[in-house]
Amino acid sequence: MTRHKNSKKVIRKEIYVVAVMFSLIFVAMAVYLGHFVAIDSRDFIYNSYNSRFSVFADDVKRGSIYTADGHVIAKTATDDENKEYRDYPDERLFSHAVGYVGKGMAGLEANYSFDLLKSHISLDEQINNTLSGIKNPGDSLYTTFDYEAQKAAYEGLNMFDGAVIAIEPETGKVVAMVSKPDYDPNTIAKYWDDITDDTKNNSALLNRAIAGAYPPGSTFKIITTIAYLRDNNGNDDFEYNCKGSITVDDYKIHCSSKKSHGNENMLQAFSNSCNSAYAYMGINLDRQAFSSAADNLLFNKDLPAALGNTKQSKFYIDTDTPESIVAQTAIGQGQTTVSPLHMCMLVAAIANNGELMEPYMADKLVSEEGDIVSETAPKSYGRIISDSEARLLNQYMEAVVMDGTADSVDFGDLSVYGKTGTAEYSTNKNMTHSWFVGYAKDSSGKKLAIAVIMEGAGYGSKYAAPLAAKVFNAYFDK
Numbered sequence: 288m289t290r291h292k293n294s295k296k297v298i299r300k301e302i303y304v305v306a307v308m309f310s311l312i313f314v315a316m317a318v319y320l321g322h323f324v325a326i327d328s329r330d331f332i333y334n335s336y337n338s339r340f341s342v343f344a345d346d347v348k349r350g351s352i353y354t355a356d357g358h359v360i361a362k363t364a365t366d367d368e369n370k371e372y373r374d375y376p377d378e379r380l381f382s383h384a385v386g387y388v389g390k391g392m393a394g395l396e397a398n399y400s401f402d403l404l405k406s407h408i409s410l411d412e413q414i415n416n417t418l419s420g421i422k423n424p425g426d427s428l429y430t431t432f433d434y435e436a437q438k439a440a441y442e443g444l445n446m447f448d449g450a451v452i453a454i455e456p457e458t459g460k461v462v463a464m465v466s467k468p469d470y471d472p473n474t475i476a477k478y479w480d481d482i483t484d485d486t487k488n489n490s491a492l493l494n495r496a497i498a499g500a501y502p503p504g505s506t507f508k509i510i511t512t513i514a515y516l517r518d519n520n521g522n523d524d525f526e527y528n529c530k531g532s533i534t535v536d537d538y539k540i541h542c543s544s545k546k547s548h549g550n551e552n553m554l555q556a557f558s559n560s561c562n563s564a565y566a567y568m569g570i571n572l573d574r575q576a577f578s579s580a581a582d583n584l585l586f587n588k589d590l591p592a593a594l595g596n597t598k599q600s601k602f603y604i605d606t607d608t609p610e611s612i613v614a615q616t617a618i619g620q621g622q623t624t625v626s627p628l629h630m631c632m633l634v635a636a637i638a639n640n641g642e643l644m645e646p647y648m649a650d651k652l653v654s655e656e657g658d659i660v661s662e663t664a665p666k667s668y669g670r671i672i673s674d675s676e677a678r679l680l681n682q683y684m685e686a687v688v689m690d691g692t693a694d695s696v697d698f699g700d701l702s703v704y705g706k707t708g709t710a711e712y713s714t715n716k717n718m719t720h721s722w723f724v725g726y727a728k729d730s731s732g733k734k735l736a737i738a739v740i741m742e743g744a745g746y747g748s749k750y751a752a753p754l755a756a757k758v759f760n761a762y763f764d765k
């Protein structure tokens with residue numbers, strides 16, 4: 288009897304041990320799965336070379352991507368054989384902004400792949416769908432893009448290579464972003480070899496708006512002006528008598544169209560875009576002050592922007608730099624390169640009284656049932672330009688449009704503040720990029736900053752500034 292009792296106890300103990308072991312294994316598996324879903328799967332899906340993201344797409348139909356004003360710009364469609372594919376209704380219009388799925392992933396499609404393949408509809412609906420064999424609808428991504436502004440930027444660039452980027456100064460929301468040459472995300476896989484053919488040398492996959500490296504031309508006079516103000520305790524009591532050219536160390540710099548601008552103060556030198564005055568200003572600047580002004584204005588730094596792989600702008604001057612190079616640097620020639628995004632961020636900061644808001648283009652994730660799953664809050668980088676510097680630059684940039692290099696451009700009823708640029712990029716001085724950077728303000732005080740570059744187009748006032756006017760009008764005329 289006692290023996291029997293004992294053996295029963297032993298069996299009970301063994302069952303207990305096995306049960307505990309199974310429980311532990313179960314807990315370990317649950318923890319691992321939880322960890323995989325929460326962390327590892329994000330890395331797994333974020334890898335754009337991962338062709339197996341469809342593991343998740345088995346249960347969830349990839350969500351759509353919208354503009355801020357509700358135009359669908361990417362969606363999941365099904366073909367005649369009931370096979371899913373990604374559809375981009377506007378073809379090339381948003382190619383660099385939204386990216387693609389099809390040959391790996393890029394752009395917002397890559398960065399938000401995990402979120403587009405998550406469903407936040409109610410649990411009841413999810414269970415109903417699963418039992419009925421229907422996929423759950425993934426969350427949708429609402430971007431910050433304005434459909435009409437994007438279209439105006441795209442059509443305005445026309446056949447030119449180049450880029451347009453427009454940002455709301457108070458928030459950092461990217462309203463338009465176009466880069467050409469471009470590609471049709473619908474057929475990216477089919478034409479992949481052609482698009483990536485190096486011998487054609489057109490870099491269609493490169494987003495020039497954020498990763499282009501261009502000579503800034505006269506748009507750089509904004510930076511030289513700020514360096515001058517910082518080197519002179521904020522005073523703009525600059526004077527110069529322009530004779531149409533200046534010679535520095537045997538290197539002759541001409542004013543545009545070899546025009547003599549005569550006696551100028553700072554505002555006139557800026558609005559006339561006088562090369563002689565700015566070359567003179569540059570060589571008389573303390574080099575350390577010039578260099579640190581550029582650093583403080585985000586040169587040689589990663590830009591604070593949630594837009595993907597941006598390119599650092601380059602600026603370099605030291606005590607050994609020949610004077611003729613300093614003179615060229617002051618007017619935006621020489622070794623300096625900038626991205627259109629960087630120039631747009633600088634004018635956005637000027638428009639926002641010196642405070643820089645970090646650019647972003649993913650506004651919110653919304654479930655199929657219309658609930659907001661997550662939303663991006665505007666983020667301040669802090670002040671990069673002082674209040675008084677911003678005030679002076681506003682006056683100078685207004686003079687450019689009122690009676691300076693952009694006075695022939697029709698901006699309609701908007702108040703516009705800007706700087707044109709005509710940047711040489713070849714030893715042939717007739718080959719120039721056309722630049723416009725600046726911002727517009729409507730009667731309600733709403734603002735939009737922009738940077739436009741048209742490669743090889745010529746004068747900024749003739750090409751880039753009228754394109755900016757089209758984007759401003761498309762954005763504000765609603």
Ligand SMILES: [Zn+2]
Binds near residue numbers: 529532546560562
């Ligand atoms: Zn001049």
